[in-house]
Amino acid sequence: MAAAAAVLRSEWTKIRTVRSTVVTLAAAFVVTVGLSALLCLLTNHNFSEATRNAETPFDATATSFGGIILGQLAVIVFGVLVMGNEYSSGMIRLSLAAVPRRGVLLAAKASVVLLLALVVGLLTSFVSFLLGQALLGSHSTTLGAPHVLRAVLGAGFYMTLLCLFSVGVTAMLRNQTLSLGILMPFFFLVSPILSAVPKVKTVARYFPDTAGRAVISVYQPADAPYGPWAGLGICALWVVAALLGGWLVLNRRDA
Template sequence: MAVTQVVRSEWTKIRSVASTVWTLSLAVVVTIALGMLISALSKNEFETLGARDRLSFDPTFISFAGMSIGQLAMIVFGVLVVSNEYSTGMIRASLAAVPRRGTFLFSKLAVATALALAVSMATSFATFFLGQATLGELKASIGDDGVLRAVIGGGLYMTLIALFSMGAATMLRFPLLSLGILMPFFFLISNILGNVDATKQVGQFLPDQAGSRIMRVVTPLDDDTPYGPWGGLGIMAFWVLAAVVGGYVLLKRRDAQ
């Protein structure tokens, strides 16, 4: 089967499954709504901040606060794109129709990543502009130093989260197992490791901790992170590459089931 036919087939699969459409919609709504809420709370509390906290005040990063929850919906999207075929048994028919497993996998990832990128970029820009409107006189401008980079980076971050989840789901195959590992990791374990002094040196190199650095414009005064915004995104991209390669290797080696 030609690559273009495989890509077309994967697009049909993704858009015909209601759960994947709903998870992307949820990612958009949650990210924007929570970003506006946190921006409103930050505006109200700004006068109570000390001089040190005001120097570290980052209106751009504040507007992206909703991504901490919105990324969970992107994780679900990434997992469902891959593991739905395993849970329904369609994987046997898919691999019979496309014997070249590399073509099958990378066509699926390419279509889903392109969709995630489009949604993530639109969400990132909407989140920024609505968040800044909520902040009022505290807002940042898209033309300020580092702001456009942060907004574009926010879209790339969400996309990489989805792609990482696809790679992990390819290795783990089943949706409950994949979500049972990825959701606690990103929502709980990573935050603990990245914020506790004893484990911070390790935690700051985890994919979400490193990748979210791209959305910062103002560096906290006590920050000692050994990499910058693009360096952090590069670390995240390395994790994503490892997950995708791991998924490809396992898909090539094991039977469809």
């Protein structure tokens, strides 16, 4: 037990003493909250125009998370750097020498990332919601309205899962540049584009970001193949698969 605690402290020290990881977490908060607030402000001033062609009721909660699309990229970068810095700096050799049980090392790293990402994710989601509703004026909602608290909590959980997914992918690829080169275009371009293409959007609905974001909407589309929590569950399955793959690669390949 003491050994596990020591590994956790070691991973915490690695993360908090590297400026890039701290900056990316801060950026996730600033970008998400800032863009969400701007979107809410613009929506309030142009409400009729913004909701003219809407097929579902106006979702004040989801609107207050409008910045999460870009904010999630900073969370992904954080997850990649936490794992990738070990390989780019050569620190992975020292880490494995100090902690020969590679599963313990990955579990400790994932646990610290989980805690940090969850705290920042929930802080980001609640601040985005409260500030967004204040800017929406008469079009706002409250935490006590049906499904709103679920959406706010879900937004924080969603950001946390994407961060862990990035850790797992980077553990598999063992290269932060390659990981960023795959994850950033996928989440910023490939997934949104495929989600809008009729012939493939059925498959794209099960991508981790598309499925996970279902939890932040109060109103679900009539043709949705799963509910909000099921969507988050699909995202969690992607995370489990990525971490399992990372563990297998870490166990079978030399540093």
